[in-house]
Amino acid sequence: MAKSNKPIFWSLFAAGGTVTAFVTPALALVTLLAAFGANMDMFNYDSIHAFAGWWLGKLIIFGIISLSLWHAAHRLRVTVHDFGVRADTVVAYTVYGLAGLGTLLTIVYLLRI
Amino acid sequence: MGEEMSSKPYVREIPKTTWFLRQARYKRYMAREVTCIFIFAYTFLLICGLGALASGPEAFSGFVESLRSPLGVLFNLAVLIMTAYHSVSWFVVTPQAMPIQRGEEFVPGNIIVNAHYGAWAVVSLIILIWGM
Amino acid sequence: MSERQIQLEVLRYNPETDSEPRFQTYSVPCLNEWVVLDALNYVKENLDTTVSYRWSCHMAVCGSCGMMINGEPKLACKAFIHEYGDQIRVEPMAHFPVERDLVTVVDDFIAKFASIKPYLIPKEEKPVSAGEYKQTPAELLKFKQYTLCINCMLCYAACPQYGLVPQFLGPAAISMAHRYNQDSRDGGRDQRQEVVATNEGVWECSFVGACSEVCPKHVDPAGALQQVKVASTIDWYKEHLMPWVKK
Ligand code: SF4
């Protein structure tokens, strides 16, 4: 039996799970308030643009988005199996593909800001 | 073993798709696992926002407008609930995954969990103050 | 002492005559301080000598009386009657084939348990004259909790991943590997990792945590498995990113 390569994905899953556990509920609360029509500073174009234009801001945004994606992707792979789908290879390519695409888009967008 | 005893042990099949309905703890586990769908979707929403931000003020205000619908409210509410569930379920198991040993004793698990809750509160507060 | 009439539903399966299991109900006068095992013994002695089940110590140390009691993996000698209603259903441990009545076929677990080399593999052979292996209390603490495992297999009966993917090495075997890996006297981790760090080893685990909830000895196998994942991940990065670093 060969040793598994899951550690690559699992390490991203674990790091992302921690990051998203700390930040996502609060972010979701902010977007929820915005959805209710509140004027949130996070959705003030100038201030968020300035934040995303700052190198550390870029790094923070990139870290949160990409790690959350890889966390969710890996867990989704397991969850699909838990729901009885036995097509792990296809599922793995799909979910990791989505996470990769999201990571790429994030890089492109951040570089354009 | 084996031969002397039963020649036909009975194998009880497990339903591949509905197994988790059998025990409350399995349902809790599945609830935790499906939080990833919400995290996935919400993160793509953030990416859309980032894309709009990169495209300029009009695109960005269009993005913010698009949030303001009953569907947007419902979606964000669901994300809030599910991600909070993820956070709690994540923090309560950290002492199991990463116990801290101080000499001849382990740091009690509830101290580690409460430290995470404390840090979570601080981070959330920073995001909220900064986001308002 | 108060006595209560309990309807004990027992799963029956006779491989010679039955094509599938059925339930048989016995009415048992139970004392309140009894455990479910006492009720089964009452049935065996007074009502039906043909009921088969395993037990030995009656004190939660031998690990042989594991069964499903009202759907929950339990030691029959540790499940008190007063915690249940008037109807109690006992079945053989989930996820194992049924040999007869409450007796399961456990060869799979035994083979897996043996495969992780559950014994000390010293780093280097030391002659007896070199003296004993010393260990500090802090070093002992690193693995002590895992030595409490009694191989009752309740964690396997609780683990849905083992039920769904029978090749999975499972909670108790991996916890026991972790027990020896954590022992300062041991040097066999590399050998155990060959079995443990595979897809069907620790990576089949999705941290449901059911094993730790049902473990009668508070071994916390789920915690052990997460620690094994962390250590295996560090190994992976060392092996692939820094192949020149010898472990
Ligand atoms: S880890 Fe706990 S539940 Fe599993 S075999 Fe050992 S004592 Fe039993």
Ligand code: FES
């Ligand atoms: S009879 Fe020994 S553990 Fe129950």
